[in-house]
Amino acid sequence: MSAASPAERRVAAAPWDALARVAPPLDAELVEVLGGATAERVVDRALRARRGLDGLARAVVAEAIFGVALWRRRLRAQLGDADAPPAVLLAALLRDLGGRADAAALAGVDAGALPPPRPPPAGLADRFSLPDWLAEEVARAAGPDAPALADALDRPGPVCLRANRLRIGRGALATALAASGIATRPAPLAPDGLVVDGPRPNVYGLVAHRTGLVEVQDEGSQLLGALVGARPGDAVVDACAGAGGKTLLLAAAVGPAGRVYAVDPDAARLARLRVRATRAGAEGIVSIEGPSAPPELRVDRVLVDAPCSELGALRRGPDLRWRLDPATFPALPALQLGILARAATHVRRGGRLVYATCTFRREEDEEVALAFEAAHPEFVRAAPEADASVVTPDGFVRTWPHVHDTDGFFAAVWTRRG
Numbered sequence: 140m141s142a143a144s145p146a147e148r149r150v151a152a153a154p155w156d157a158l159a160r161v162a163p164p165l166d167a168e169l170v171e172v173l174g175g176a177t178a179e180r181v182v183d184r185a186l187r188a189r190r191g192l193d194g195l196a197r198a199v200v201a202e203a204i205f206g207v208a209l210w211r212r213r214l215r216a217q218l219g220d221a222d223a224p225p226a227v228l229l230a231a232l233l234r235d236l237g238g239r240a241d242a243a244a245l246a247g248v249d250a251g252a253l254p255p256p257r258p259p260p261a262g263l264a265d266r267f268s269l270p271d272w273l274a275e276e277v278a279r280a281a282g283p284d285a286p287a288l289a290d291a292l293d294r295p296g297p298v299c300l301r302a303n304r305l306r307i308g309r310g311a312l313a314t315a316l317a318a319s320g321i322a323t324r325p326a327p328l329a330p331d332g333l334v335v336d337g338p339r340p341n342v343y344g345l346v347a348h349r350t351g352l353v354e355v356q357d358e359g360s361q362l363l364g365a366l367v368g369a370r371p372g373d374a375v376v377d378a379c380a381g382a383g384g385k386t387l388l389l390a391a392a393v394g395p396a397g398r399v400y401a402v403d404p405d406a407a408r409l410a411r412l413r414v415r416a417t418r419a420g421a422e423g424i425v426s427i428e429g430p431s432a433p434p435e436l437r438v439d440r441v442l443v444d445a446p447c448s449e450l451g452a453l454r455r456g457p458d459l460r461w462r463l464d465p466a467t468f469p470a471l472p473a474l475q476l477g478i479l480a481r482a483a484t485h486v487r488r489g490g491r492l493v494y495a496t497c498t499f500r501r502e503e504d505e506e507v508a509l510a511f512e513a514a515h516p517e518f519v520r521a522a523p524e525a526d527a528s529v530v531t532p533d534g535f536v537r538t539w540p541h542v543h544d545t546d547g548f549f550a551a552v553w554t555r556r557g
């Protein structure tokens with residue numbers, strides 16, 4: 140068995156002493172999260188029901204609920220009990236990953252309820268608490284790096300911010316954040332990105348956020364937006380805009396003289412996009428509800444941030460892996476190829492097309508890109524304008540949680556023959 144991994148050490152570093160001050164115990168919340176409720180919402184409700192808690196106790200409530208949600212498979216394996224009650228799983232989290240001798244008392248269970256400790260499991264699925272199908276995907280995608288990738292998916296990742304160029308530059312934003320006690324450093328892969336150093340701040344409570352100076356956006360997501368290469372005055376189609384993470388970046392790049400057509404079939408996501416656009420002062424966004432833009436529209440650049448299996452974004456939630464249904468994956472490549480081919484019709488001659496996903500499944504990534512190229516010789520693969528560390532030998536872009544400390548993204552870039 141190898142030494143403790145960063146994700147395992149992270150559990151051991153939590154301020155577990157504070158759990159003694161958490162009342163009532165978290166049993167009901169642990170039942171909810173193990174039953175399939177969204178971990179973040181369960182934590183919110185748990186904290187609202189215990190308003191008097193100090194900061195450390197609040198932090199430990201989140202660690203306990205997220206920890207049991209994430210590590211459930213590992214804990215059951217170490218207990219040798221697939222039906223262990225939630226409070227016993229919490230005690231096992233504290234003992235077997237947290238290294239706490241007082242685990243049973245802190246978790247509020249009888250010492251006799253905990254079987255003797257076993258050595259940590261060696262297999263990828265049990266050790267890193269992955270469903271079997273995900274362990275197979277991780278092993279297939281990362282080969283000998285599979286334990287490192289699995290470990291990175293078991294950690295929340297840093298908070299990455301994006302300076303809204305319409306309102307402020309990266310350096311000035313860093314100075315403003317420092318004045319609010321938030322230390323940052325420039326994100327190496329994203330020109331407008333700042334990675335937060337130190338404790339996770341409540342970014343949404345900041346004046347800088349309310350006034351549209353800053354967005355929370357993973358560094359890899361910012362990199363994808365930058366690959367589009369949008370310039371001031373450009374017209375861009377964001378073919379799968381969703382709630383607008385990349386739309387807002389594109390709107391900042393094209394500036395007041397440009398246009399971003401934000402297309403998505405999901406009305407609720409587009410509504411969120413419009414609220415965010417107003418806050419960001421992004422006036423050139425035209426939202427289009429539906430599967431595609433009007434057929435006659437021709438633009439300089441098109442981004443297809445396609446719906447996908449989202450395996451590269453699993454560190455965003457400790458419960459996500461248990462809610463995904465791999466039976467839905469085989470239908471994705473045909474959907475992705477259809478969206479890509481339709482969106483490509485909007486690229487003017489000489490214009491640029493970017494296809495992106497947040498997964499590391501080749502079937503949704505390289506294989507979709509290669510099938511598109513084979514059917515559309517008018518699109519020529521272009522060298523991505525990105526740091527060499529994210530460009531694959533085939534000329535695609537790939538970011539990895541365990542290598543770049545970003546979510547796992549894929550991208551392909553083409554130019555339409557002039």
Ligand SMILES: C[S@@+](CC[C@H](N)C(=O)[O-])C[C@H]1O[C@@H](n2cnc3c(N)ncnc32)[C@H](O)[C@@H]1O
Nearest residue numbers: 379380381382383384385405430444445446478
């Ligand atoms: C990966 S998400 C987009 C995330 C967004 N670009 C961002 O940066 O925040 C994929 C989006 O594709 C949309 N979508 C689903 N089916 C679609 C289809 N057939 N055509 C176009 N978009 C679709 C979904 O509603 C979802 O918002």
